[in-house]
Amino acid sequence: GENVEQHPSTLSVQEGDSAVIKCTYSDSASNYFPWYKQELGKGPQLIIDIRSNVGEKKDQRIAVTLNKTAKHFSLHITETQPEDSAVYFCAARNDYKLSFGAGTTVTVRA
Amino acid sequence: SAVISQKPSRDICQRGTSLTIQCQVDSQVTMMFWYRQQPGQSLTLIATANQGSEATYESGFVIDKFPISRPNLTFSTLTVSNMSPEDSSIYLCSVPGIEAFFGQGTRLTVV
Numbered sequence: 133g134e135n136v137e138q139h140p141s142t143l144s145v146q147e148g149d150s151a152v153i154k155c156t157y158s159d160s161a162s163n164y165f166p167w168y169k170q171e172l173g174k175g176p177q178l179i180i181d182i183r184s185n186v187g188e189k190k191d192q193r194i195a196v197t198l199n200k201t202a203k204h205f206s207l208h209i210t211e212t213q214p215e216d217s218a219v220y221f222c223a224a225r226n227d228y229k230l231s232f233g234a235g236t237t238v239t240v241r242a
Numbered sequence: 243s244a245v246i247s248q249k250p251s252r253d254i255c256q257r258g259t260s261l262t263i264q265c266q267v268d269s270q271v272t273m274m275f276w277y278r279q280q281p282g283q284s285l286t287l288i289a290t291a292n293q294g295s296e297a298t299y300e301s302g303f304v305i306d307k308f309p310i311s312r313p314n315l316t317f318s319t320l321t322v323s324n325m326s327p328e329d330s331s332i333y334l335c336s337v338p339g340i341e342a343f344f345g346q347g348t349r350l351t352v353v
Contacts, residue, residue, distance in 0.1 A: 178342065181341060221284060225338075225342065228290075229287060230287070230342055232285045
């Protein structure tokens with residue numbers, strides 16, 4: 133089955149700086165890669181996703197890149213704000229099943 | 243995008259009892275997924291609920307412990323049976339589609 137690895141497990145950044153989270157996947161058949169933000173006590177919220185036929189996607193301060201050859205994808209958050217503090221999960225989907233990374237706890241320091 | 247509603251949002255239950263969690267989707271979907279998120283952990287797929295057939299369980303999860311119903315294309319339930327403190331988790335349902343959305347989850351605490 134699919135194996136998704138996510139790094140780093142924790143990330144502390146100064147407000148206004150950028151944050152980067154990286155994930156690798158094992159199954160070359162995976163074709164959909166969503167990112168979720170989870171705040172304390174809430175379910176994961178889809179913040180951005182990318183499909184295997186696209187190399188990069190951007191939505192305001194958030195961007196995701198995908199390298200299919202290397203089987204890795206990354207989340208980039210620019211101009212971080214305190215409300216970006218949360219746990220972020222990457223995932224890879226193959227045959228309708230999502231496999232998740234272990235999560236990254238992002239703390240934005242004011 | 244699908245709207246997914248889960249009930250209850252949270253519950254505190256006594257060990258040995260069972261809790262049934264409901265998931266309602268605002269559109270018809272062939273498959274619904276149930277996930278578990280243990281404290282401080284990532285999400286793990288419990289089973290896939292298909293309308294008109296038995297659910298398909300992932301390794302480590304069994305029907306006796308997590309019976310699932312799927313009476314129609316917009317609704318599913320997950321029961322956590324004979325609960326122990328180790329079952330304390332967030333349980334989430336999800337539907338496949340162009341985008342992968344989750345319900346807000348059910349936070350279960352077993353005491």
